[in-house]
Amino acid sequence: MDFAANDEQRMIADSLARVFSDAGYPGGADDTWPALQELGLLDATYPEPRGFGAGMADVVHGLVEAGRAAAPEGMIGAAVLPGLALARAGMAAPEVPEGVVCFADGEGLRLAGGALSGALRVVPGADVAEVLLVCLPDNRLAVVPMADVARDSYALVDGRGAADIELVSVRPAEIGVPVPGLAEWMRDAAATAFAADALGAMLALRDMTQGYLKERKQFGRPIGSFQALQHAMVDIYHDTEHFLSLVHLAAQTCDGDDVALQMRAVSSLKRFLGGRMRRAAASAIQLHGGIGMTEEYALGRFVKRVLVADMLNGSADAHGARLARMIAVETRAGLDQTQTQEKVA
């Protein structure tokens, strides 16, 4: 129960870490996408033969490394999620061998006469994708060539790419069969993947801050000798450990079949991320003083990753509300059960 990576997971995570450190991340300008592609690291979640159908619990270890290195590649949107979506939907990879595919939540899209219309905002990885996978509200996965849509590409605050997409009566190349709960599952999987990345960023933030407190001197001594700062540092450390637990818990529930637990775990994770982790990231800046505010200093890259994970895939409030609804439903079910038992007795 220590969530340590198994050999295979460790191998993937270590390979990723090596590629990133060779590229000089955080901050290096290299584009590691081809190297990752060559090592087969980008296709892990794809069903065979393109990948090997890795699950969420398998890839989180690698995503932590991406976050820790603040890697600018849009791995989650343009590799992990599309692979997971295809595997979950039981579909083969679309006909672009090795091509970049991205995934979007199709909430709000309209399907009329076999054609899709509507707008998708802030789709991670859509800037580089050749194919778009959209999960329709009726839990079917649609495959849409990016050539058929209008896209407006840009970078997110943390440097990773994304795009807004406009679909005007686009006929998908393929539409799968409905898979119960697919849309909800994909939303939870996406939230978990970004949270795993944010965990890596938080671990880096935590190490940087701890190191800085020991190095930086004011009033003739390391600022880490001041108790107020030590306690703030303990809070960051503490919350990050709890966040780590939630990331791994959520990942395991995504691979399992207990949907209620999955929703509870993922919403807890997002609530925790938007609350305690955002505060921890803010505190890390505070503990650095002015240097923490500079674009140049690496700290900001990590903070921004935490913010992106916080903002995407449902707000902390939306997840808080979902969690509260689940608590109400579960509590009533528990009460009904005890009342029935009492009656029987």
Place this chain on the structure above:
Amino acid sequence: MELFYTKADLAFRDEVRRFLAESLPEDISATFFGYRRHSWEQMIRWHKILGQKGWAAPHWPVEHGGTGWTPMQQYIFDSEAMLAGAPRLRPFGLKMIGPVLIRFGSDEQKARFLPGILSGENYWCQGFSEPGAGSDLASLKTRAVREGDEYVVNGQKTWTTTAQHAEWMFTLVRTDPSAERPQSGISMLLIRLDSPGVTVRPIRTIDGDHHVNEVFLEDVRVPADLLVGEENRGWTYAKYLLGNERVSIANVGQSKAELTLLKRLAAERYRDGVALIDDPVFGAKLADLEADFLAQEVTNLRMLSSVSPGGDVGALSSFLKLRGSEIQQRIQELAMEAAGAEAAPWQVLRAGEAKDSYGTHGWLFSRAFTIFGGSSEVMKNIVAKQILGF
């Protein structure tokens, strides 16, 4: 955390549930589900039932009466018992002095004391804190002077929880006032509370209850064979004991049960025709608590599974106590809010009735969770120093 249960864990849980269904007296679970606090008598009765079953001290080594359960199984037992409405056994014998005697005590001490601790026959209290020695426990002044084969003890202990019920007190005393470091002059003595020269006086706490006491020690003669381990090594034993105490205060199993009860309370209370559990503002607080609890539950299991049985939990215990105590306070806080005006009357209890578990007094007493067993500030000092290396 059923997600992590193995087949064996699930079978074990069923066994625990069967046992609880058969053996947990109805009045005891009814107390819990009636939002009331267990009485002392109920706690002792349950302790004796567990003692007979051989389940009172799962964490002890098997040869001394432990069960050999894994940390996961211990947690399953703990949370199932609490969820069924069982009282929490008091930690002073089972979690504090018991493991110290097992690790550092003499064979005679083990033979003499462990069976009574296990069975619930003998009850212990903790005489560490003094008026002048709280967070800075090592500054304690209670003096023990060796005379022949006895120690003569003089001084005062305070905040001694349930000394009014205890027969024995494990005590830290100063045996070498000239030691270079204050920590090196401290010993641990076992003192019978009915010894001549011992006076126990009640202290009322702000919840109106009698939990704690002052214990005065005047020329109390303690046979030298009641010294634990070696003279002047008491601080080492105390640190080991405090680690176990802090893990026990983090108390995840009990939080799980109380959180479940809190949700029931919220489902049964209405405000302007809306059940509290459906109220978005209250719901958001519950959701935050749930998220923090889930994180704590998994973190606790994750970290404790790395400690070998009977091993020293060290600074980890300080880490775990921090959030554990905070979560328990927030459960009390929301229970008080859920009760609303009903939480306000001071005398919610009629004579002879058990105290309810959601009043303002519940909130008031819960303030102690971040004070006793080492305050949150001191826990953070320890984590900063021992885990983060400041």
